[in-house]
Amino acid sequence: MTTAVVLLGVLAVLALTSSGGPGSGDDDGIQHAGSPFQGVSRRGVASPDFRLKDQDGRVVSLASLRGRPAIVTFMYSTCEDTCPATALQIASSLDELGEDVPTVIVSVDPKNDTPGNAQRFLNKMRLRGRAHFVLGTQAQLEPIWNAYAILPQGQGFEHSAVVLVLDAEGRQQVSFPAEKLTSEHLAHDVRAVQAQDQASAR
Numbered sequence: 001m002t003t004a005v006v007l008l009g010v011l012a013v014l015a016l017t018s019s020g021g022p023g024s025g026d027d028d029g030i031q032h033a034g035s036p037f038q039g040v041s042r043r044g045v046a047s048p049d050f051r052l053k054d055q056d057g058r059v060v061s062l063a064s065l066r067g068r069p070a071i072v073t074f075m076y077s078t079c080e081d082t083c084p085a086t087a088l089q090i091a092s093s094l095d096e097l098g099e100d101v102p103t104v105i106v107s108v109d110p111k112n113d114t115p116g117n118a119q120r121f122l123n124k125m126r127l128r129g130r131a132h133f134v135l136g137t138q139a140q141l142e143p144i145w146n147a148y149a150i151l152p153q154g155q156g157f158e159h160s161a162v163v164l165v166l167d168a169e170g171r172q173q174v175s176f177p178a179e180k181l182t183s184e185h186l187a188h189d190v191r192a193v194q195a196q197d198q199a200s201a202r
Contacts, residue, residue, distance in 0.1 A: 049062045074160060076108050090186065167196065
């Protein structure tokens with residue numbers, strides 16, 4: 001029964017990804033013609049809000065980050081390959097920007113993503129004080145994964161590894177598949193989103 005439930009959950013997320021969500025294979029990581037971005041243009045897709053506690057017990061919501069661009073990604077704290085590589089690229093992009101834009105990491109492994117593990121991960125990745133690693137139970141996190149078309153970490157399959165750049169209104173403007181992410185491209189696209197925000201505010 002448990003295997004069947006997990007399989008149904010995986011199939012549901014795969015159905016969502018086929019509709020063009022952040023975890024979708026449509027995100028080829030190649031700059032589209034006419035786009036100001038190095039990543040894949042998300043064209044202002046809405047970002048479903050959430051409200052969760054981070055590694056230090058502080059409540060974090062996407063609504064609270066509005067007013068400037070933000071980076072949102074999905075990781076787990078005991079990962080030894082894709083997540084550390086992606087986190088270090090994010091840290092380097094913040095270095096290149098010369099400022100820390102709001103950055104949120106959403107857990108994809110609620111069982112093992114404890115506050116202590118999340119704190120150690122952020123320390124190791126040079127993101128302590130620069131990013132929120134938001135945590136929760138399976139029941140709390142599953143609606144978020146579904147809303148963003150993210151496949152969580154599981155036995156026998158890897159989670160969806162994607163980095164999003166949101167604009168000042170919380171809309172998704174850019175996505176990067178983790179394997180296509182570079183710190184230079186992420187910094188470039190954060191600046192491009194900042195420029196769009198400034199232009200629209202005039």
